[in-house]
Amino acid sequence: MAQMQKTLEVRNLRKSFGGVMAVDSVSLEVAQGEMLALIGPNGAGKSTCFNMVGGQFPPTEGEILLNGGDGTAVPIAGIGSRRIWQLGVGRTFQITATFTSMSVRQNVQMALLSRRHMIWKFWPRADDLLSDEALALLEQVGLQAQAERAAAVLAYGDLKRLELAIALAGAPKLLLMDEPTAGMASGERTALMALVRRLVSTTGISVLFTEHDMDVVFEVSDRILVLDRGRLIATGTGAEIKANEQVRAIYLGTGRTSGGH
Numbered sequence: 001m002a003q004m005q006k007t008l009e010v011r012n013l014r015k016s017f018g019g020v021m022a023v024d025s026v027s028l029e030v031a032q033g034e035m036l037a038l039i040g041p042n043g044a045g046k047s048t049c050f051n052m053v054g055g056q057f058p059p060t061e062g063e064i065l066l067n068g069g070d071g072t073a074v075p076i077a078g079i080g081s082r083r084i085w086q087l088g089v090g091r092t093f094q095i096t097a098t099f100t101s102m103s104v105r106q107n108v109q110m111a112l113l114s115r116r117h118m119i120w121k122f123w124p125r126a127d128d129l130l131s132d133e134a135l136a137l138l139e140q141v142g143l144q145a146q147a148e149r150a151a152a153v154l155a156y157g158d159l160k161r162l163e164l165a166i167a168l169a170g171a172p173k174l175l176l177m178d179e180p181t182a183g184m185a186s187g188e189r190t191a192l193m194a195l196v197r198r199l200v201s202t203t204g205i206s207v208l209f210t211e212h213d214m215d216v217v218f219e220v221s222d223r224i225l226v227l228d229r230g231r232l233i234a235t236g237t238g239a240e241i242k243a244n245e246q247v248r249a250i251y252l253g254t255g256r257t258s259g260g261h
């Protein structure tokens with residue numbers, strides 16, 4: 001198998017839905033410890049890219065390679081989301097999914113259990129066993145003080161932090177975050193993504209995220225990828241993307257981000 005330095009490599013990815021080419025010949029790489037934003041107007045193909053990398057559906061064409069940890073390139077296109085998660089690709093969704101009747105700590109413990117392929121019948125024991133580990137993850141996201149509260153009563157921003165802790169419990173090498181700040185107030189958005197930025201720096205995981213708030217994108221990303229109508233039209237640092245005429249023409253120059261949210 002070929003050697004691979006990157007966490008993720010995508011080659012000539014395509015997805016068509018009937019007559020619509022939602023993603024067209026997209027190639028990209030995510031380095032270890034890199035925080036990469038995937039931006040573009042509504043309908044550009046961002047979610048479709050995420051869904052192929054995360055295994056929600058197979059590509060029409062193209063390769064998706066994940067670093068197996070020892071430098072080997074593991075093909076993951078079309079192998080399904082469960083298997084992809086086991087190989088180290090975590091994901092947060094636009095709608096947060098937590099067990100509302102459980103405490104914040106127990107939600108993280110459930111994710112730890114799942115990672116260890118333990119099942120529900122171990123729960124009474126796991127409640128002790130994995131408690132410290134869960135609390136350590138909650139500390140990483142700044143939620144330790146709320147560990148014993150029911151997930152149902154958390155403020156929205158804290159729920160997003162819990163979702164992040166749950167994703168980290170899966171020990172991902174790559175975390176996909178599809179509009180992680182959707183529905184949050186501006187200050188909260190910056191705080192959440194600054195936290196993710198710190199976690200990337202301290203843990204060395206890679207993050208690929210979509211985000212409609214350009215201030216957040218420019219503040220936290222190492223690099224930015226711009227999609228338009230399924231095609232990757234630019235890749236670069238914030239400064240490069242800001243200066244890119246094609247990107248400005250598509251939407252930065254219009255004064256909107258990508259509408260919608």
Ligand SMILES: Nc1ncnc2c1ncn2[C@@H]1O[C@H](COP(=O)(O)OP(=O)(O)OP(=O)(O)O)[C@@H](O)[C@H]1O
Nearest residue numbers: 017020022040041042043044045046047048049258
């Ligand atoms: N399941 C589907 N069936 C048919 N067409 C789809 C499907 N999913 C996405 N599309 C189409 O593919 C294109 C890309 O959509 P996608 O949701 O990936 O864009 P996006 O960049 O994530 O947009 P947004 O910012 O609005 O979330 C759009 O034209 C969309 O209508």
